[in-house]
Amino acid sequence: MDVYLAFPPIATVGAPLSTVSTPALLLDLDAFDANLATTAELARKGGVALRPHAKAHKSSAISQRQLDAGAVGICCQKLTEVYPFVRAGIRNVHISNEFVGADKVAMAVDLARHITLSICVDHVQQVHAVGAAADAAGVVITVLPEVDIGQGRCGVASEEQLAALADAIAAHPGLRFGGLQAYHGGIQHLAEWDQRRVAAARSADKAADYVRFLEARGLPCPVVTGGGTGTVEFDAASGVFTELQPGSYIFLDGHYGSSEWLGGFRPRHGLFIASTVMSTAKPGMAVCDVGLKGVAVDSGLPRVHGAAAQALRYTAANDEHGILQLAGTPHDRLGERLLLVPGHCDPTCNLYEQFVCVRDGVVEALWAIDARGLSQ
């Protein structure tokens, strides 16, 4: 091709926020730093390890900072997702999810040659597939059976199933039993703090039952890993979990931000989408440049942040357009820049190339979302 054109950087370190090309995914570094510190302290006080989930941000730059703050490793959810983190030097990854297929098994064995890898299973076929490959390759993969503690999705739901998994793991020299994966995603988003507290206790009890069952069979659980942002304060103090997997705690989202936090632990909101009003041709409305390709709407539409929220309400998302209804004194808002709070952080971050990291209104860094779109 005779023309290799590249567009200018969408953000420049040292430049004011107002110069960032929109849509842009903004990370408030003051909030991020505070959330790193308070959550590390919470884990330290609870005597539990932190293994933050990378599925929320998909950025090795963020994982590295979590490790620097004391995390023992990271969680990923998919095999391909792990690779950018390994490239960035991260050497301890737990895949907190089941996988099936020769392609996925081959990736697990490949990864286990280079890093400390643990995986989840909830079916003996999964165990034998990865076990046979690990045996043949001479690698060791740590396996944590997933137990269902109320989510009703993945994970075994009976002691018989769990025993069968433990026995299958023991049959493979390439597999090592590592403990239990115990996660209940559904309770993370209960709005009321006390509801979350009660639900977290119930889930921890279920996990404890499975731990005792295995111990009675002579199989201690060195690790019980789980927990999320909404219940992390309860999980840390549960006495059941040895390791916590929160992801969204670093920046929250509209959903988590509207939850009630009464226990002293309260992450700060730090994730925004910078947007520009690009059409005001219709009375009573404005159109901004953030639509379905710039924000996930599965947990509700984004919310306008700050003073502009008094006049503008985001009411519909088209592919590339956000529809804003106007209230108050009419004036032409063409070109006005807005900050939006996404309803759901995980799938929103997955839409962007990078975090534009901002402090005091200035771009301080650009962090690649290097695992974006890696879902295999």
Place this chain on the structure above:
Amino acid sequence: MDVYLAFPPIATVGAPLSTVSTPALLLDLDAFDANLATTAELARKGGVALRPHAKAHKSSAISQRQLDAGAVGICCQKLTEVYPFVRAGIRNVHISNEFVGADKVAMAVDLARHITLSICVDHVQQVHAVGAAADAAGVVITVLPEVDIGQGRCGVASEEQLAALADAIAAHPGLRFGGLQAYHGGIQHLAEWDQRRVAAARSADKAADYVRFLEARGLPCPVVTGGGTGTVEFDAASGVFTELQPGSYIFLDGHYGSSEWLGGFRPRHGLFIASTVMSTAKPGMAVCDVGLKGVAVDSGLPRVHGAAAQALRYTAANDEHGILQLAGTPHDRLGERLLLVPGHCDPTCNLYEQFVCVRDGVVEALWAIDARGLSQ
């Protein structure tokens, strides 16, 4: 870093579909080829130009095939989105959307140095911003004011506004009036064919009114561009549009696929997501590996395709999990591969790195989605 690990290719040309790592975005090439041909023929019969919208697929490989089939150029929706197409050798791009901001204006001028560029406006400030920059740079940008023909989103809604835009364009030597952008997205998805026919006629009438208004002022419209997949057969025969912008016609989606097509023109469904059942730990359900990061759910959940649909229904999307309810004779479906039909093609394609192009059950090509995520 001491380890540069890359995961294996998620699909290999010449290999059977069953070897593709899931989730994968599949393009059925027989359907794609047929849709290219029937839509090109529809435009030819109507005596209108085709300028397919690249926002649906974001892939220069697809745009190149549309051009090879007779398209006069392509549409993009955003400035950064244009660049991969230019890199791939495409030299005629219409940005069918408004933009505001010095960064965007600079990109438009940059692009206009290298390609034939047209843009849309619906506010005189937009005209003067890009006009001043084009004048200073000595480039020529073709400008098509957008008129609102019923969508109620962008575009002027009065002859006075349109006249002001035409006058503003005329004031800049770097701008050239190119005609009108006239698009009504809302009517594309009306399920009943006759409803679409009536609505398309009403929209075309509105566009014709604006054309006549400008002609009466001595300003002929060389181009009237608009239309989408749902109304393309009516737009082609309208006598009003000179150029059509369908995007989804190359592969449809769940929404378009469930529309009624009575006029002889009926695009074939050609877009699927390959998925694998990765957990069957719960009775009555299965969990597959396609969730919110693998399929857009703004227009409904994906639908299971083919024979498996008799037993499996996709009922909820979590971040990385799809929940399937099971009916019929129970047997363990762990590892079963499914094809899903996404509800909405545009934001789904934007989640993937590539189209895995399949014919007769074999991977024939991999086409990069090279404009994925470029939303500025």
